[in-house]
Amino acid sequence: MLCTLTIHSVATACDEWAAMVVSVNGYVVVKDSQALHSSGATVQPDALICPGQQLEVGADSRAAIYLSNNSFVRLDQNTVLSFPSTQQAGSFWVELQQGVTHFISRITQRFGVKTPYANAVVDGTEFLVTATDSASQVSVIEGQVTVAGTQVNQPENHQQATLSAGKKAILSGKADIDIIDIATTETVDWAVYFPPAMFMDRLQQGANSEALAAAAGHLDQNRPDLAIETLKNLT
Incomplete structure (x- = not known):
């Protein structure tokens, strides 16, 4: 029988935490990377998320977290965000499996976001990342973000682009990256x-x-x- 635990009983096991939960609206759980099919543990504000864990935000729910690299992230409904078990020295990566995330970052080290179709390396302070089954999107509100395709079936055709404020990149496994202009004031209407x-x-x-x-x-x-x-x- 599966049971639901409080996050505090899980998170305190790690000395070097990856994220701290700031606020929760609705249904949000954390799962260990080796138990992704479990029901997970519900999270509360001030809980710590460890490397190797995954946050899942349910329907009609939202969450806000503070990353250990000095970044603030809002997660929209139906979002899944994973934290790698290990990080390379001098860098910090998160993996957006699906959903929408709004980042505000004060960079202290190399910071990147991985999605099924794109990797985004951050040189800016505010940006939005969306991941779906068919495409990944990166929208820059302030600063600069470099994006690159990640589809393994076309390694020779991988492209990359550097986005400035007011630009959105759409990556869907094609050789080319589609870049369009956006109204930054409308990009984060949910946050x-x-x-x-x-x-x-x-x-x-x-x-x-x-x-x-x-x-x-x-x-x-x-x-x-x-x-x-x-x-x-x-x-």
């Missing part, structure tokens, strides 16, 4: 825009889970103005 400098500083203090959860609640009520005010009150 509050957090001013990166203030937000990252406050996250590092590790004592703002209630305020962050309140901000997420305001967003669910379609009141991003109140969410931003909640975060401003942390200063």
Whole structure:
């Protein structure tokens, strides 16, 4: 018989955590890489995610996490994000299996996001990554991101491109990368825009889970103005 555990009983087993859960709305579980078919463990704010684990966000649910490389990530519904068991020295990678993730990053080391169709290496501060069965998309809101195709059946045709703010790359296993212009203000309509400098500083203090959860609640009520005010009150 499978049972559901609390994340704290699992996460404390790792000394070098990969991510910290900031807020949860709905159904979010974590699974070990060797037990992906299990029911997993439900997560709560302040829980730690270890290398080798995978976060899964259910339907009509969302989550926000803080990565150990000083990045903030919002995960939309039906998103699966994995954390490799090991990292190369001086780099930090996550693997987006499916779904939509919104990243705000203050880079302290090489940071990359792997998807089924693309790898994205980050040189910027805010970007969106989407993974589906048919394609991967990388949208840059601020800064710069380099993307490259990952389809193993066409290694000789792999292309790469460097995206600046206002650009989206679509990779679907073809030789070419489709790049289009986007309106950055519309790209993250499901997520509050957090001013990166203030937000990252406050996250590092590790004592703002209630305020962050309140901000997420305001967003669910379609009141991003109140969410931003909640975060401003942390200063």
